[in-house]
Every structure is written in structure tokens, then in C-alpha cells.
Amino acid sequence: MGFLGYDSERLLWLSTAMRRTADKLAAIHNDDPAISASMVRVRSAERVLSATWLPVIGRMLSCDVLGTEYAPVHLDGTDVRTAALFMLQGYGWQVATDPLGQVGDGTIRVTGAEARAIGALLSRSDISELIDTPEELAWLRQRLLVIGADPKLAADLAANLDTTWVLAVLADEHLDAAATGDWTRATQLAEVIAACATAVREHETAWVDELIELDPYAAALALRGLDLHGEELAAACDRILARWRNPPDGGGWPDADVGPTYTADLLLPLLIADPDAATAFLQRAAAHPDIVFQTTNDGVLVRELLLVGTDPAHVSATAAGEIMVPTLEWLRNNVAWFHDDMIGGEFDARELLGELAAPWLLYFGPRVEDWGWSISEGKEILQFVVDDGRALDDLLAAMEQWRIELLVRPLVDADGRIDAGWATDMAGLFILFDEVITKEVTDDARAARIWVDLLASAVTTVGTSFGDGAIGLTVSATVPFVVSQVQDLLTDAGILPPDADLVAEMARAETAQRKATTAIFAIVALAAQLVDSGDLPEDALDGLDLGGDGGGCDARAVRDRLQAFIDGLRDRCSATVYNAFVALLSTFLSPDAINDVC
Amino acid sequence: MTLNPADPEQLRARARAVRRSASALGSLDTDGLVVRADESTWCGPTPQRCYDELTALRSTLRSTVDEMIEVARHLEAQADVAAQDGGTARIVLS
Numbered sequence: 001m002g003f004l005g006y007d008s009e010r011l012l013w014l015s016t017a018m019r020r021t022a023d024k025l026a027a028i029h030n031d032d033p034a035i036s037a038s039m040v041r042v043r044s045a046e047r048v049l050s051a052t053w054l055p056v057i058g059r060m061l062s063c064d065v066l067g068t069e070y071a072p073v074h075l076d077g078t079d080v081r082t083a084a085l086f087m088l089q090g091y092g093w094q095v096a097t098d099p100l101g102q103v104g105d106g107t108i109r110v111t112g113a114e115a116r117a118i119g120a121l122l123s124r125s126d127i128s129e130l131i132d133t134p135e136e137l138a139w140l141r142q143r144l145l146v147i148g149a150d151p152k153l154a155a156d157l158a159a160n161l162d163t164t165w166v167l168a169v170l171a172d173e174h175l176d177a178a179a180t181g182d183w184t185r186a187t188q189l190a191e192v193i194a195a196c197a198t199a200v201r202e203h204e205t206a207w208v209d210e211l212i213e214l215d216p217y218a219a220a221l222a223l224r225g226l227d228l229h230g231e232e233l234a235a236a237c238d239r240i241l242a243r244w245r246n247p248p249d250g251g252g253w254p255d256a257d258v259g260p261t262y263t264a265d266l267l268l269p270l271l272i273a274d275p276d277a278a279t280a281f282l283q284r285a286a287a288h289p290d291i292v293f294q295t296t297n298d299g300v301l302v303r304e305l306l307l308v309g310t311d312p313a314h315v316s317a318t319a320a321g322e323i324m325v326p327t328l329e330w331l332r333n334n335v336a337w338f339h340d341d342m343i344g345g346e347f348d349a350r351e352l353l354g355e356l357a358a359p360w361l362l363y364f365g366p367r368v369e370d371w372g373w374s375i376s377e378g379k380e381i382l383q384f385v386v387d388d389g390r391a392l393d394d395l396l397a398a399m400e401q402w403r404i405e406l407l408v409r410p411l412v413d414a415d416g417r418i419d420a421g422w423a424t425d426m427a428g429l430f431i432l433f434d435e436v437i438t439k440e441v442t443d444d445a446r447a448a449r450i451w452v453d454l455l456a457s458a459v460t461t462v463g464t465s466f467g468d469g470a471i472g473l474t475v476s477a478t479v480p481f482v483v484s485q486v487q488d489l490l491t492d493a494g495i496l497p498p499d500a501d502l503v504a505e506m507a508r509a510e511t512a513q514r515k516a517t518t519a520i521f522a523i524v525a526l527a528a529q530l531v532d533s534g535d536l537p538e539d540a541l542d543g544l545d546l547g548g549d550g551g552g553c554d555a556r557a558v559r560d561r562l563q564a565f566i567d568g569l570r571d572r573c574s575a576t577v578y579n580a581f582v583a584l585l586s587t588f589l590s591p592d593a594i595n596d597v598c
Numbered sequence: 599m600t601l602n603p604a605d606p607e608q609l610r611a612r613a614r615a616v617r618r619s620a621s622a623l624g625s626l627d628t629d630g631l632v633v634r635a636d637e638s639t640w641c642g643p644t645p646q647r648c649y650d651e652l653t654a655l656r657s658t659l660r661s662t663v664d665e666m667i668e669v670a671r672h673l674e675a676q677a678d679v680a681a682q683d684g685g686t687a688r689i690v691l692s
Contacts, residue, residue, distance in 0.1 A: 004642025014634040021626055030619040032612050033601070034669045038662045042623065045655050053648050070644075084641060101643025108646050111637040 002105055003073060004098040005085040006060060015057045022049040060096065069099035079103065080130040081139045083121040084114035104139040110146045112156040118143060119160030127169045137188040141195050148199035158200040164214055167193060171218030175254055178261055193218070194225030201226050208236050216244040217255040220266035228270075234280035237267045241291040264295035268305050278309035279319060286326040293331070294338070299347025306352060312359045320360055321371035328353070332384045353385045354394025361395075361402065365432030366425040382436050395433075402429060427587040430518040516558035519589035523562050526584055535577050536569065543568045559589045609677035613670040620666035628656035 025046035030039055060070055073095050077086040081104035089095050101108065118140070121130065131137050147153040170193045177186035211219045219240045228236060244253055244263045255262050271278040282305070285292050292302060310320050331349055338345045357364065361382075363371045368378035386392040524544070530536040544565045566581040602608055635649045 002643050004640060004644050006640035006645070007638070010634065010639040014631075014639050017627070017631050017634050021628070021631055024622065024626055028619055028622050030615055032616055032669075034612070034673065035616055035619065035666050038665050038669075039619075041658055041662050045659055048651060048655055053651070056644065056648070088641070098642045098644045100647055105643055108643060111641065113637055113641070 001069075002098040002101040002103050003075070003082060003085055003095055004070070005088045005093045005095045007088075007093050008061065011057060012061060015054065015061060018049050018054055018057070022046050022054065025049070060094075070096040072096050077121065077125060078129050080118065080121060080136050084111065084117040087117035087120060088113070104135060106139065106142050110143060110150075110153055112153060114143070115147050115153040115156035116160045118147075119157045122166050123160060123162035127166070128173055131173075131189075131192070134184065134188060137185070137192055141188065141192045144192065144195035144199050148195060151202065154199050154202060161196075161200060163196075163200055164210060167196065167222050168215045168218045170196070171215055171221050172254060174221060175217060190221055190224070193221040197222035197225035198227070208232075208239070211236065212239050212243060216240050216253055216263040217266070220263045224266065224270065228277075229274055230276045231280045233270060233274060233277040234284060237271060237277075237281050238284040238291065240267065241285075241295050242288060244295060245288070245291055262296050264291075265298055265301065268296065268298075268301040272301070272304045272308050275308050275311065275314055278305055279315050279323070282306070282309040282323040282327070283319065286323055289327045289330040290334075290344075292327070293349045294344035296344065297346035299349075299352065302347065302349070303352045303355070306356050310356060310360070317360070317363060317367075317370060321363060324356070324360060324363075325371050325373065328357075328381050328384070332381065348388065348390075350385075350388035351390035353388065354391030354398070357382065357385050357391075358395055358398030358401075361398070361429055361433065362425055366428030379432060379436060382432065386436055399433060402426070424587055426522070427518075430588070431515075431593075434515065434518075515589055515593055516555040519562060519585065520558060522584050522588045523565070523581065526581060530573070530577060536573055540569060540572065555589065556594050559585070559591075559594055562589070603676065604680050606677040606681040609673050609680060613673035613677065616666050616670040616673065620663050620670065623659055623666070624663045626659065628652075628659055632656055 025042055028039075028042055056070075075082050075086045075089050075095055077083075085093070085095050131140060144157075147157050170189055174186050174189040174193065177183070177189060211222060214222065223233075223236055223240070226236075241264055244256075247253060253263070271281050282292070292305065296302065309315070310323055312320070331353070335349055338349065364373075364378040364382040365375075368375055371378070373381065386395055524541070527536060527541055527544070531538055531540055545561060562585055566578070566585060569581065570578050601612075632649070632652050635645070635652050637645070637649075639645070640648075
């Protein structure tokens with residue numbers, strides 16, 4: 001049983017007009033067979049009026065309510081679904097039960113009066129009482145969606161809605177529901193808030209400015225209904241989170257006290273879903289990176305935001321630098337002050353940095369000046385990154401991608417000239433990473449084990465890439481032996497770190513091995529590319545033999561063997577190709593580098 | 599009355615009667631009826647059904663008026679042909 005409302009005087013006018021029309025219809029007589037079908041419709045219309053609607057209206061107007069289905073009632077205004085009738089009741093309308101529908105019948109057309117009534121009732125009543133059932137919330141959301149789709153209805157709603165206050169109270173309701181674990185209600189409230197914001201967005205002046213004045217949590221919930229994108233979304237998120245971090249009166253915000261979800265938990269998913277917005281937001285946040293790292297305890301969200309916002313697939317190196325440089329410098333200075341008693345303390349921001357830095361490693365070394373760092377600054381920042389075990393793991397994994405890049409990207413152009421810039425970049429990248437790892441490895445034996453595992457994998461990759469041992473690679477037993485010893489020590493010692501001197505010795509050995517391995521990669525990659533392009537005969541790689549005694553230093557032995565291989569090609573290729581090989585070997589494994597490690 | 603489709607006078611008389619009916623139907627203030635039934639008078643499930651039915655009724659009556667006028671035109675045309683052909687021609691109403 002639903003409710004209906006009526007203005008007695010106007011209903012009387014309707015009744016009179018209906019009676020007059022029915023009488024006129026009854027007075028029309030014509031038995032001409034040519035219009036018999038038309039006359040059937042005339043009679044039907046007359047019956048609709050006189051037999052159906054006039055009796056209904058008559059019962060209401062005669063106040064003969066006893067025993068009828070249209071019994072008078074008085075609404076108390078505690079159900080948002082009767083907002084329109086409640087307001088009309090206040091204007092002197094009669095309200096009665098209605099047998100034709102249920103309270104909150106969603107099929108009933110939304111009127112301007114109802115839109116205005118919803119706005120007024122939400123703005124002046126106890127909202128928690130108005131929407132204390134799932135049915136009321138569902139009805140309100142559905143009504144708001146209809147209103148939002150009609151500019152005139154939206155204007156009616158906005159005219160009576162105290163938007164800021166209503167959204168803030170609804171947000172409090174949402175927090176209460178979330179805090180008590182009532183996620184069904186929390187979800188419904190979030191949907192209502194979004195629908196409300198959507199409905200009034202065209203009728204609020206300077207809407208984003210209005211949002212900023214809200215409780216940030218309410219602002220975040222409302223923002224989800226505004227369908228903002230790109231720079232506009234980024235700017236709004238930046239302002240809301242900045243305000244969240246700096247409450248105007250120095251106090252806290254409700255969500256900061258209640259949790260378990262925070263303002264940032266609502267906003268970051270919007271940014272993650274919009275890569276341009278994510279990048280724009282991170283660029284803005286570079287001025288105050290705390291809004292990224294200290295507004296949520298959800299490290300997964302922060303990780304996704306950082307990865308999406310700095311994804312090389314859609315972010316230029318310049319834009320990435322505008323984000324990475326200030327963000328990493330801020331983290332280096334502040335991460336030690338993160339505690340688990342503060343938001344952002346439940347995840348280790350450093351663990352995210354390996355994945356973040358991996359695609360941009362060139363800008364920590366060979367291209368460091370593009371990001372405004374000095375060479376030493378770039379190295380120090382990368383050192384800070386690899387100082388975290390998880391970040392180091394991620395970077396080591398990323399090096400595999402760089403090795404693949406080295407293998408597949410052409411090192412020479414169509415004329416056989418080496419791409420000196422790229423070769424230098426790659427050599428510099430590996431040298432930088434080697435230096436950083438070497439330093440780190442002396443402090444972290446676990447990393448040494450990882451590196452050796454990776455090294456073995458890399459050598460295997462080269463061997464299998466060219467098949468059947470054609471290159472004749474032999475891996476020195478030195479490193480595996482040393483590492484084996486260290487691993488034994490680690491096993492014996494449990495989680496205790498191994499002897500520092502031993503690890504340092506191992507690291508030096510690995511340095512030589514890594515330089516040699518990288519040089520092998522570069523030379524083999526170039527040779528393979530030249531074979532493919534026809535600039536070298538197919539059997540050219542057969543002449544590469546890396547076996548034998550290196551005189552106590554693998555790197556020196558490898559360089560000598562590579563030089564011999566290149567010399568062997570001198571008469572089988574053009575002078576340009578030969579010079580490319582010489583330049584590449586010099587880039588990756590120069591005599592000075594040999595002297596450093598051997 | 600026995601209908602004679604070949605009698606021009608009878609056909610014209612029928613046409614006049616049909617036009618009178620159409621005119622009476624067309625003079626009904628169905629717009630005013632619908633307006634008086636809108637949400638400024640009453641609202642709720644029953645009022646909405648009433649409004650919807652009155653809106654449909656208005657549309658039905660308008661098309662009924664058009665149909666009646668068309669019938670009258672055909673009757674008049676049939677009367678003209680019957681008068682010219684001495685009552686032998688016939689127009690079949692569709």
C-alpha cells in the first residue's frame with residue numbers, strides 16, 4: 001500500500017471537468033456503420049471517465065473513507081520516499097493510502113515538485129532517519145539518477161539542496177557504516193553521494209571549489225560522481241588530499257580517526273583508472289609527496305598509482321623526471337620517519353621504488369643530466385633505492401629486461417655504423433648498476449646470491465640463444481665457488497649476515513664477471529644483428545671462443561678473447577663494421593675497466 | 599434507415615451527421631482535463647495511472663476525430679460521383 005496526496009480544491013476542478021467531458025461524450029450519438037469503430041472508442045472513453053475515475057475521485061472528495069482503500073493518513077517525514085507528499089502535506093494537501101502502488105514505487109514519474117521536495121527534506125531533516133533502510137537508500141539513488149539525467153529536475157533539486165551540508169552528513173553516515181562493517185549500507189551510501197553530486201554538478205558554481213570546502217572524505221565520495229578526467233581530476237584530487245593532510249584548524253578529519261578506509265582510498269582508484277590523471281596528479285604531488293605516501297595504508301594502491309603515472313608507455317622522460325626526482329628525494333629524506341602509528345606506515349614505501357625506477361634506470365646514470373641530477377646524485381639516489389631488499393629484487397629482475405633490450409635493439413644502422421649513443425647508454429647503465437650493486441652487495445649477502453642466480457640465468461640465455469654451444473662459453477668457477485661458500489656460511493649462520501670480508505671479496509669477483517658478461521652480451525648481440533642483416537657471414541660467431549685461462553681474471557680473459565674474435569672478423573667484414581665492434585668492446589669493457597677490476 | 603450507396607442525398611446527409619459527431623468530439627477540452635489531472639492536483643500511484651489514462655484517452659479521441667472527418671470526406675466524394683453517374687458509380691470506403 002502506497003500513499004497519494006491531493007489538493008482538494010483542484011481535485012474538485014478535475015472532477016467537474018471529468019464529469020463535463022463524460023456527459024459530452026455520452027451525448028454523442030451516431031449509428032452510421034461507417035464510423036461504428038470510432039463510436040466504440042467514444043463509448044470506451046466515456047466509461048473510463050464515468051465508471052473508473054469519477055468514482056475514485058468521488059470517494060476522496062466525499063470523505064467517505066471508512067471501508068475504502070483511500071484512507072487518510074498523516075505523514076511524519078521520516079521516510080525519504082514520501083518526501084514529495086510530506087512537503088505537499090505541509091502546504092495543506094490531503095494524504096491518503098493508495099492501493100495501486102507501494103511506497104517508493106520506482107515506476108512513478110519524478111516531478112519537479114518531488115525533486116524540490118527531496119532537496120528540501122534532505123537539507124533540513126535528520127538524514128540518518130530519512131534513509132535508515134536499504135529500500136530508502138535504493139529509492140533515493142534511483143530518484144537521484146533520474147533527476148541527474150534531466151536538467152530541469154536537476155535544477156529543481158539543486159534549488160533546495162544544501163549540497164555541502166548534505167554531502168558531508170552522508171559521508172559521515174558512510175564512515176559510520178564502514179566503521180561498523182556494514183559494507184552493504186556503506187556501498188549504498190557511496191552510490192547515493194555520487195548520484196547526488198552528479199545530479200547537481202551542472203548547477204553548482206565553481207563546483208570543485210565547493211568540493212574543497214567539504215570534509216575531504218565527503219569530497220572524495222562526491223568526486224566519484226562528477227566524471228572528471230585528466231588534469232581536472234588530478235587537480236581536484238591534489239587539492240582534496242592536500243587539505244586532508246593539513247586540516248585548517250589543526251585537528252583531524254573523521255576518516256583519519258575512524259578508518260578503515262581513508263579519503264585517499266577513494267581517490268587513488270580514480271587516478272589509477274585514468275593514466276593521464278595519474279601522471280598529472282603525481283606531477284602536482286611532487287611538490288608535497290606526503291599526499292601520496294602518507295594518506296593511505298594501502299601500499300597496493302600507491303604502487304599502482306606510481307606505476308600507472310610513470311609508465312613509459314605514455315609518459316615522457318621529462319614528465320617522469322618531474323615526478324621521480326622530487327619524489328625520490330623526498331622519500332630519501334623522510335621515509336625513515338614513517339611509523340606504523342601513522343597513515344602510510346603500514347607499508348614500506350621503499351619496497352615500491354625498485355619497480356618505479358626500473359624503466360627509467362638510464363636517467364640515474366647515462367642520462368642523469370636530463371633529470372637535473374649530477375652523476376653522483378643519480379648514483380646516490382639509486383643507491384637509496386637498492387638499499388631496500390624488495391626494491392633490489394625488482395631492479396635485478398628489471399635488468400633482465402634491459403639485457404633483452406640489448407639483444408634485440410639494433411646496435412648498428414643500415415650502413416653498419418654503430419649507434420654510439422645507445423651503446424654508451426647501455427654500457428653506462430650496466431656500469432652504474434654494477435657499481436651500485438657492488439656497494440650494496442658488500443652490505444647484503446642475500447643480494448649477492450640473487451645476482452649470481454641472475455648471472456647464471458643470463459649466461460644460459462646467451463648460450464641457448466645461439467644454440468649448441470657454438471660460442472663455446474665457459475663460465476668461470478670462481479664466482480659459483482665463492483657464492484657457494486657464502487651460501488654455506490649463511491645456512492650455518494641462519495639469518496645472521498656472513499663475514500663482511502668474504503662478501504666483499506665475492507663482490508669484487510662478481511664485478512669482474514658482470515663486466516665481462518655484459519660485454520659478451522653486447523658483442524654477441526651486435527654480431528647476431530650483423531649476421532641477420534647480411535653484413536657478416538653466417539658462420540661468423542663460430543670464431544668466438546671464450547674458453548681458456550684468463551690469467552687469473554675472467555674479465556681480462558674475456559676481453560682478450562673478444563678482441564681476438566673481432567680481429568678475426570677484420571678480413572670478413574667492412575671497415576665500418578669492424579670499427580663498430582672495436583667501439584662497442586671499448587664501450588663495454590675498456591682497458592681501464594679491466595685494470596679496475598683485475 | 600435503409601442505406602443506399604447510390605443515393606447522393608442520403609450520402610451527403612450521412613456525411614453531415616458524421617461531421618457533427620466529429621465536431622462534438624473535437625470540441626471536448628481534453629487538454630484541460632489532462633492538465634487538471636497532473637501533479638499540481640494530485641500525486642501518487644493512483645493519480646499517475648489516472649494521468650496516464652487521460653493522456654492516452656486524449657490521443658485516442660484526437661485520432662477518432664480525424665477518422666470521422668475522413669469518413670465524411672469519403673461519403674461526400676461518393677455522393678458527388680453518384681450524382682454525376684446517375685447513381686451507378688460507387689466508391690468503396692477503405
